[in-house]
Amino acid sequence: MKKLGKKDIKSILKEYGIKGYLAHEFINATNSYIYHIKNKNGEFILKSQKDGQNSLHEIEYEKKVTDYLYSKGISCQRVMETKDKKLVLKIKGIDYHLLTYIKGKVLHDKYNKKVYMSVAKNIALMQKELLKLNIKGNGYGHLNVEKFIKDGISNYYSDKDIKDYNCLVKTLESIDYSKLRKCVIHSDLSEINIMQYENKFSGFIDFAYPYKYYMIMDLAYYIANCIIQPAWIKEFFMEYNKIIRLNAEEKKALYYFILVNLMRKDHLLRDSYPIFRKLKLKDFIKLLK
Numbered sequence: 001m002k003k004l005g006k007k008d009i010k011s012i013l014k015e016y017g018i019k020g021y022l023a024h025e026f027i028n029a030t031n032s033y034i035y036h037i038k039n040k041n042g043e044f045i046l047k048s049q050k051d052g053q054n055s056l057h058e059i060e061y062e063k064k065v066t067d068y069l070y071s072k073g074i075s076c077q078r079v080m081e082t083k084d085k086k087l088v089l090k091i092k093g094i095d096y097h098l099l100t101y102i103k104g105k106v107l108h109d110k111y112n113k114k115v116y117m118s119v120a121k122n123i124a125l126m127q128k129e130l131l132k133l134n135i136k137g138n139g140y141g142h143l144n145v146e147k148f149i150k151d152g153i154s155n156y157y158s159d160k161d162i163k164d165y166n167c168l169v170k171t172l173e174s175i176d177y178s179k180l181r182k183c184v185i186h187s188d189l190s191e192i193n194i195m196q197y198e199n200k201f202s203g204f205i206d207f208a209y210p211y212k213y214y215m216i217m218d219l220a221y222y223i224a225n226c227i228i229q230p231a232w233i234k235e236f237f238m239e240y241n242k243i244i245r246l247n248a249e250e251k252k253a254l255y256y257f258i259l260v261n262l263m264r265k266d267h268l269l270r271d272s273y274p275i276f277r278k279l280k281l282k283d284f285i286k287l288l289k
Contacts, residue, residue, distance in 0.1 A: 004046075008091060009037060012046065015082040015089055016098055032208075036101075043101035045077070048094050058208070059087050059097055061139045065130075065184055065210045072129040074122070075203035077102050102205050104197030111232055118201040119194055120236045123222065124243035126204065127215055130183040139211030141187045143221060145172055148260045161263075164277070168259055175256065177214070179249035184210050185218040190225035216250050220257035228262075228272040230279055234287040246288060255284045 003026055004012075010021045020040030027034040035046040063079040070078055079087055080098040088095050107115065149172065153165050186193070187209045195202045227236055246254065262273040 002092065004035060004091070009035065009046070012089060012091065012096065012098070013037070013039070013044075015084075015086070016080060017083045018044070043103075044080070045099040045101055046096055047099060048096045055140070056088055057137075058140050061135075061137055062207045062210060063087060064135055065133070065139075066207050068133055068135075069126060069129060069204075074126050074129060075102065075201075076126075076207065077203065077205040102195045102203035104195035104202035107191035107194050107196055107226060111227065111229070112199065113235060114199050115196050115201070116227060116232065117235060117239045118199075119196070120239035121243065122201045122204075123189070123218070124240045126186075127183065127218070128243055130185070131181060131215065133184055135184060139184065139209070141185070141209050141211030141213055143187045143209075143217060143261075144213055145217075145257065145260055148264065165263060168256065168263065171256055172260070175253045176249050177253075179247060180214045180216060180253055181250070182212055183215050185213050185215065186210060187213070187218070187221070189218045189222045214253070214257075216246065216254045217257055220254055221261050223254075224258050224261035224272065224276075228276050230283075230287055233284075237288045241288075251285050251288050252281065254288075255281050 004024075006021070006024070009024050013019070013021060018039060018041070022038045022040060024038065024046075025036045027036060031050055033048050033050060037044045037046055059079055066076050066078040069076050078100045080100065081087060082089065088097050090096075107119070149169055153162055157165065186204065186207060188206060189204075193204060193206045195205060223233060223236070227233055258276060262276055
């Protein structure tokens with residue numbers, strides 16, 4: 001893909017009625033190409049998928065979800081409209097869409113209690129609002145228990161891993177899913193999509209895959225990626241519980257959903273899996289009180 005130049009960026013901004021271009025930076029992300037644009041009146045993110053095609057349906061869904069959250073006071077990155085109400089622009093055969101900018105940096109790898117307690121509060125506030133959201137369609141999600149079971153095990157799993165996997169699948173079938181609350185979830189709630197500024201949460205970014213699923217899956221994904229240590233989990237829920245409290249079945253399912261995320265093909269070899277695996281269900285539930 002040929003990178004966009006100053007002239008291209010200014011032309012795109014013109015479609016949005018934005019003047020005062022100063023500079024831009026190209027970022028080669030995992031699944032997308034990103035341009036961080038600095039303007040006299042603010043900053044923006046221009047994004048395209050690496051396959052060059054942005055699903056209008058998915059972007060429309062993302063806009064509805066993030067506009068709703070923003071209207072409820074939740075700091076999040078939103079999709080912008082052009083002057084003639086378009087969400088996607090095709091430039092040189094590639095689809096682009098413009099997003100608002102959230103100031104700050106992604107969460108640090110090193111645990112910072114002040115930052116992570118702030119994040120816990122804002123995850124709970126976001127989920128509280130999403131539980132109220134009634135939206136048509138299901139969105140597009142890539143993170144669920146059904147896929148984990150369907151995909152099966154990877155060929156690099158050890159005999160012990162295979163035994164753990166089979167045990168986990170059997171346990172997942174015993175969960176009473178009717179008692180797990182559903183809402184639109186972010187589905188990629190990790191350190192790279194949560195911004196912090198001056199040791200405080202500043203906003204959620206990259207709502208590219210929101211969809212309706214069990215609320216606790218976002219918690220499971222976040223814990224598996226960011227706060228796997230028992231002491232950190234306890235601190236997280238000290239703040240989270242002030243806004244939302246999980247029922248007994250959700251607490252049990254959360255434990256197993258965390259294992260699902262840690263056993264996924266791209267996570268199993270990390271140190272986090274054996275650390276969390278030592279934590280028994282009853283001891284995990286005590287951390288949530």
